[in-house]
Amino acid sequence: MSMPGTPFAFMGCIELIENLGRKALDERELCELLEQVPAGSVFYHTYGYFLRHRFFIRPFANDFASWAVIHARDRMLGERLAVVDPFEFGDLEQLREELISIIDDHLSRRAVVPRVDYGEPFYFMQSHVVKVPTGHEARTLAEFRNGLAEVEASAVYFHTVEARMRLGRPSGDFAEWLATSLGRADLAEQVRRIDVYLSSLERVRANILSLLDAALGDQAGPER
Amino acid sequence: MVKIEDYRDVAPQGTVDLLLRLAERVRGRRSLHVSAARFGGGVAETLQRLVQIMNDLGSETSWEVIGGDAEFFAASRVINAALQGADRVITEGMREHYVEMNRLTAQKLRLEADLVVVHDPQPASLIEHRPAEGKWIWRCHIDLSAPQRRAWKFVRQYVARYDGVVFSLPSFAPRLSVPQFIIYPSIDPLSDKNRELSRREVRTLMESLGVPQDKPILLQVGQFDSYRDPLGTISAYRIVKRHHDVRLVLAGGGTAEGLESPEVLAEVREAASHDPDIEVLDLPPEAHLQINALQRAATIVLQKSVRDGVALTVAEAMWKGKPVIGGTTGGIPIQIINDVTGYTVNSVAGAAYWVRHLLSNPELIARMGGSGREQVRRSFLFTRHFSDYLALLTHLTGGPA
Numbered sequence: 001m002s003m004p005g006t007p008f009a010f011m012g013c014i015e016l017i018e019n020l021g022r023k024a025l026d027e028r029e030l031c032e033l034l035e036q037v038p039a040g041s042v043f044y045h046t047y048g049y050f051l052r053h054r055f056f057i058r059p060f061a062n063d064f065a066s067w068a069v070i071h072a073r074d075r076m077l078g079e080r081l082a083v084v085d086p087f088e089f090g091d092l093e094q095l096r097e098e099l100i101s102i103i104d105d106h107l108s109r110r111a112v113v114p115r116v117d118y119g120e121p122f123y124f125m126q127s128h129v130v131k132v133p134t135g136h137e138a139r140t141l142a143e144f145r146n147g148l149a150e151v152e153a154s155a156v157y158f159h160t161v162e163a164r165m166r167l168g169r170p171s172g173d174f175a176e177w178l179a180t181s182l183g184r185a186d187l188a189e190q191v192r193r194i195d196v197y198l199s200s201l202e203r204v205r206a207n208i209l210s211l212l213d214a215a216l217g218d219q220a221g222p223e224r
Numbered sequence: 225m226v227k228i229e230d231y232r233d234v235a236p237q238g239t240v241d242l243l244l245r246l247a248e249r250v251r252g253r254r255s256l257h258v259s260a261a262r263f264g265g266g267v268a269e270t271l272q273r274l275v276q277i278m279n280d281l282g283s284e285t286s287w288e289v290i291g292g293d294a295e296f297f298a299a300s301r302v303i304n305a306a307l308q309g310a311d312r313v314i315t316e317g318m319r320e321h322y323v324e325m326n327r328l329t330a331q332k333l334r335l336e337a338d339l340v341v342v343h344d345p346q347p348a349s350l351i352e353h354r355p356a357e358g359k360w361i362w363r364c365h366i367d368l369s370a371p372q373r374r375a376w377k378f379v380r381q382y383v384a385r386y387d388g389v390v391f392s393l394p395s396f397a398p399r400l401s402v403p404q405f406i407i408y409p410s411i412d413p414l415s416d417k418n419r420e421l422s423r424r425e426v427r428t429l430m431e432s433l434g435v436p437q438d439k440p441i442l443l444q445v446g447q448f449d450s451y452r453d454p455l456g457t458i459s460a461y462r463i464v465k466r467h468h469d470v471r472l473v474l475a476g477g478g479t480a481e482g483l484e485s486p487e488v489l490a491e492v493r494e495a496a497s498h499d500p501d502i503e504v505l506d507l508p509p510e511a512h513l514q515i516n517a518l519q520r521a522a523t524i525v526l527q528k529s530v531r532d533g534v535a536l537t538v539a540e541a542m543w544k545g546k547p548v549i550g551g552t553t554g555g556i557p558i559q560i561i562n563d564v565t566g567y568t569v570n571s572v573a574g575a576a577y578w579v580r581h582l583l584s585n586p587e588l589i590a591r592m593g594g595s596g597r598e599q600v601r602r603s604f605l606f607t608r609h610f611s612d613y614l615a616l617l618t619h620l621t622g623g624p625a
Binding site (some may be wrong): 021118121125152154205 | 614
């Protein structure tokens with residue numbers, strides 16, 4: 001946890017992808033395997049989506065929804081899965097249960113189980129995230145702004161997604177540091193409320209930079 | 225000699241700095257790569273860069289090529305083809321010779337390293353000679369999704385003894401009991417195949433190929449075999465031609481083991497023979513600048529494969545800012561973002577439709593081309609590949625040395 005005056009060290013990350021060797025060719029298999037795979041796989045296909053698609057905003061913000069629409073050609077299930085915002089769940093098992101419940105319910109209303117005919121199976125993966133210090137540190141709001149503008153996009157992922165969902169820092173690192181080290185609870189709250197879901201890392205970065213620029217513009221005297 | 229700094233202008237912001245930091249963590253670790261060939265093909269090209277840069281960054285990395293006689297390499301080619309599904313007979317003599325040659329190789333090589341990466345099936349049985357220390361990874365660059373059963377049974381006994389296996393795509397991976405990692409393929413933006421070419425260079429190269437640039441060019445690059453479906457591409461072109469005056473260029477060459485390249489090439493030439501707007505170019509494997517120029521001169525690139533491997537010609541074309549229309553097979557769907565960088569299709573009709581769609585809405589061509597280049601920059605450049613390798617090295621060999 002940040003203490004007043006603690007510098008912010010931007011941390012990037014790289015994802016080593018592991019194939020679990022399990023694949024689903026239809027939605028029934030998707031549901032069954034989703035019950036069995038490690039929690040890390042649920043994480044990879046939901047939260048991890050943002051690290052892999054950091055630049056382009058895709059139509060469906062998790063791998064399960066994308067697969068249902070594009071490969072199983074089941075737009076209805078895709079839409080129901082897409083609306084699940086992983087950031088609304090406290091833990092991965094709750095998220096897993098929600099996804100399974102949706103697929104189960106959907107299949108109970110279908111006479112035929114949608115399967116892949118021309119597309120790809122759903123390959124269950126998980127990843128090993130390797131943290132990499134970027135070397136950028138900030139002690140002031142201006143330094144923080146400049147550091148955020150320069151760091152590789154994985155740093156945005158690490159401090160907003162990994163920090164919140166796997167490292168037990170529910171506000172995310174940016175908001176926590178702004179509040180505790182700089183005493184800017186107001187700005188921290190604005191940053192914390194930025195909607196990561198349905199966005200891209202570059203968009204999240206841009207949104208935070210806008211907030212920081214506005215805050216810096218309010219400060220007397222140019223620091224930049 | 226290429227250095228990691230040379231990628232700073234082409235890689236995404238912050239990437240080179242991140243790589244330098246990550247490389248610091250593995251400084252002092254020793255890696256060894258073992259493969260069957262030092263030249264020719266994407267594997268050798270990638271290894272050349274990777275080894276160069278790793279050593280430049282202070283992580284001792286060596287690359288050995290296995291020895292063997294003509295009998296060994298003949299057996300290896302048969303095993304390779306069988307692993308990719310071709311119908312081949314692997315005799316007991318072939319298996320014994322394969323194992324014996326790798327045993328002799330093991331005696332000549334220094335196999336001690338923190339991480340040993342053995343590439344592809346030819347050296348796979350080297351695992352029998354691994355020292356007590358060090359992690360061993362089998363790096364498979366071929367499609368093992370539907371191997372001939374006996375061939376896989378033979379090689380699998382060795383693969384199962386590695387600490388992990390790396391595949392280029394999840395669809396290439398068979399069932400295995402050891403950890404499997406995915407490292408997607410990549411292109412090198414600084415190579416002759418992908419570096420920037422001036423308009424004059426492109427014009428000169430196109431003239432040397434005898435391809436006019438007087439009308440929009442539809443291009444497909446790939447081996448002349450039934451998997452790449454050049455005849456289907458011609459059919460798609462004919463549908464488009466009814467509405468748009470375009471030229472089709474089919475450029476390829478080389479032959480994958482066991483595929484019917486000469487026959488298909490003859491069929492393609494026959495299909496193209498009465499149309500002056502179809503160019504069929506049978507190019508040598510080292511025609512990198514020529515392919516580069518063709519991709520830059522093209523308006524739209526097709527990769528209408530019905531079966532394919534990693535298909536990096538897609539990323540190559542996208543890197544040159546071209547929309548790509550490709551088949552839903554192999555590595556093509558992971559590279560193309562549908563409706564953003566191009567389209568994935570399942571039929572001749574689909575390919576024709578989207579080509580026509582783009583030609584009728586030319587503003588999409590530039591927009592998709594720009595998006596495609598960014599997609600490659602973020603996901604399919606050598607810098608990403610290098611970061612995956614560093615992540616693997618870090619993950620398997622623990623914290624800082």
